[in-house]
Amino acid sequence: ASYADQTVTRGEGGETHQHAGGEVPVLTTQQGVPVADDQNSLRIGRRGPTALEDFHFREKIFHFDHERIPERVVHARGFGAHGFFEPYESLADITKADLFQRPGDKTPAFVRFSTVAGSKGSSDLARDVRGFAVKLYTQQGNWDLVGNNIPVFFIQDAIKFPDIIHAAKEEPDRGFPQAQTAHDNFWDFISLNPESMHMALWIMSDRTIPRSFRFMEGFGVHTFRLINAAGKSTFVKFHWKPKLGLQSVVWNEALKINGADPDFHRRDLWDAIQSGNFPEWELGLQLFDEVFAEQFAFDVLDATKIVPEEQVPVRRVGRLVLDRCVDNFFAETEQVAFCTQNIVPGIDFSNDPLLQGRNFSYLDTQLKRLGSPNFTYLPINAPKCPFHHFQQDGHMAFHNPKGRANYEPNSWGGAAGGPREAPDAGFTSYPSEEEGPKLRIRAETFADHYSQARQFYLSQAEIEQRHIAAAFTFELSKVETPAIRARMVAHLLNVDEVLAKAVAEGLRLKAMPAPAEPARPVDKSLKPSPALSIVGN
Ligand code: HEM
Numbered sequence: 001a002s003y004a005d006q007t008v009t010r011g012e013g014g015e016t017h018q019h020a021g022g023e024v025p026v027l028t029t030q031q032g033v034p035v036a037d038d039q040n041s042l043r044i045g046r047r048g049p050t051a052l053e054d055f056h057f058r059e060k061i062f063h064f065d066h067e068r069i070p071e072r073v074v075h076a077r078g079f080g081a082h083g084f085f086e087p088y089e090s091l092a093d094i095t096k097a098d099l100f101q102r103p104g105d106k107t108p109a110f111v112r113f114s115t116v117a118g119s120k121g122s123s124d125l126a127r128d129v130r131g132f133a134v135k136l137y138t139q140q141g142n143w144d145l146v147g148n149n150i151p152v153f154f155i156q157d158a159i160k161f162p163d164i165i166h167a168a169k170e171e172p173d174r175g176f177p178q179a180q181t182a183h184d185n186f187w188d189f190i191s192l193n194p195e196s197m198h199m200a201l202w203i204m205s206d207r208t209i210p211r212s213f214r215f216m217e218g219f220g221v222h223t224f225r226l227i228n229a230a231g232k233s234t235f236v237k238f239h240w241k242p243k244l245g246l247q248s249v250v251w252n253e254a255l256k257i258n259g260a261d262p263d264f265h266r267r268d269l270w271d272a273i274q275s276g277n278f279p280e281w282e283l284g285l286q287l288f289d290e291v292f293a294e295q296f297a298f299d300v301l302d303a304t305k306i307v308p309e310e311q312v313p314v315r316r317v318g319r320l321v322l323d324r325c326v327d328n329f330f331a332e333t334e335q336v337a338f339c340t341q342n343i344v345p346g347i348d349f350s351n352d353p354l355l356q357g358r359n360f361s362y363l364d365t366q367l368k369r370l371g372s373p374n375f376t377y378l379p380i381n382a383p384k385c386p387f388h389h390f391q392q393d394g395h396m397a398f399h400n401p402k403g404r405a406n407y408e409p410n411s412w413g414g415a416a417g418g419p420r421e422a423p424d425a426g427f428t429s430y431p432s433e434e435e436g437p438k439l440r441i442r443a444e445t446f447a448d449h450y451s452q453a454r455q456f457y458l459s460q461a462e463i464e465q466r467h468i469a470a471a472f473t474f475e476l477s478k479v480e481t482p483a484i485r486a487r488m489v490a491h492l493l494n495v496d497e498v499l500a501k502a503v504a505e506g507l508r509l510k511a512m513p514a515p516a517e518p519a520r521p522v523d524k525s526l527k528p529s530p531a532l533s534i535v536g537n
Helices: 055-065 158-168 184-192 194-203 251-260 264-274 290-294 329-334 353-370 373-377 451-459 462-477 482-495 497-506
Strands: 006-010 016-018 078-087 107-115 130-138 141-148 224-227 233-242 280-288 315-325
Touching (some): 078 329, 141 233, 158 184, 158 353, 184 194, 184 482, 194 451, 251 462, 353 373, 451 482, 462 482, 482 497
Antiparallel strands (some): 078 315, 107 130, 130 141, 224 233, 233 280, 280 315
16 A cells, blocks of 8 residues: 555554655664664563563653753743845944945844743733844854844843743742733732833833734844944944834734634744745844933933934844745754844944843853753854854763864964964954942933833824723733732823823722822923834834
């Protein structure tokens, strides 16, 4: 008999055996031993117990037993694809980063989109932040731009990250809710941390539930530095602008889609790429120098603030195209390891205390998640330029240094001595001048928590404002503790009175609370910014 071009026989128990032959390879064990029968374990007698000596059975079950690795501590649910980045113009005047030197030069890229709070098996259309992580395999090493689809963040200092994530994920006693903002712990944290207010407005807005990844913006969030060949530094905010424009779904649609197809976003990306409909984003830069940065009313090191596009226009400098799905979800999308500290010559960090903390966290968690310091050799993580170093051993060391040299300086000349330093071409940190007493303190320039939240709200079209009020009402109506609801309304009074009243009415609050006391007066002169509204885009 033949089934899908393979010879098929039936065993004595009626089970199906498909045979190797022609182009069909022989099934082997991990040791390469050819397997005669993969349907039956080795028994004593026809109906007897299974024999311990069945090495094929034991190897197969052993490997299966160890298939799972820990899911990411955040951003567990994600979907990735391959593509490339190409600059439109040379940016040599502002950065020496190799990938920005020659227009049209293609740099391979891998992008993983994700949700933050839900587990690996949660639904795609949760009300949550989306990750937009880009790995660029440049000729001078890997640059990871690990961003989100929202340009600001909940907290200003990485030391609060475990707290916000604990509060956002399922509550520890009951183990729910999953991937939902609607619960007491989450809103308790937000209401006690006014610095979250700008981000809270964003996640209650239509920006939060994209129609698909293809219609979503990305942001590097922090202020970074670009460094040119002369050593000059320019501050930069990174943006990804979708060529298809910005589109979202409303909550009602999200609920139905989640019910009908919790894989809606990943299926959309897969289908688009497989049918040759390659999604594209333009890389946008907001560039400003330190003197200009001083003029802002906020601190450019504060990740809860945007740099308004009206003040610093976004310059579009290249495009990112996703044109290839992964061959294997686990090997690529699951094992990819993005890390904010992966930067290349021509790019540098700012002192943003959130970014500085992230630079520790990613590598640390990935050692746990991927199990070996050698995860950098996995094909999805390895640079695509030549790389040579003396790191050795550890679990899964299959690329140890060759020969005698595993340290330097050494006396073994030429190639036998192994790789050496490159003082001119190698990465050097921007020599910013830093001094001051060692303090555990937050600068007062971080203290305005409402002005940009208010500006964001006022920038929304009327229908978007109504959606924000409805989202706050719905989410806070799930909060059982009255004091938390009232505290949130007290904050909203500093954002917009109409919004606060709509939410208070929706929640049937008995009395309107007094506005929360702002640490800095709210700047009510900020003009709405059209760039922040989806309707306007
Ligand atoms: C994962 C973005 C803040 C720790 C991720 C991912 C993204 C992301 C996109 C998913 C990467 C992937 O697809 O594999 C951001 C942004 C932040 C932020 C934009 C703020 C602006 C933080 C902070 C910390 C942190 C403050 C810790 C101090 C982590 C960890 C992972 C992660 C541990 C899991 C990484 C892994 O297991 O591979 N983040 N994050 N993040 N983030 Fe963040």
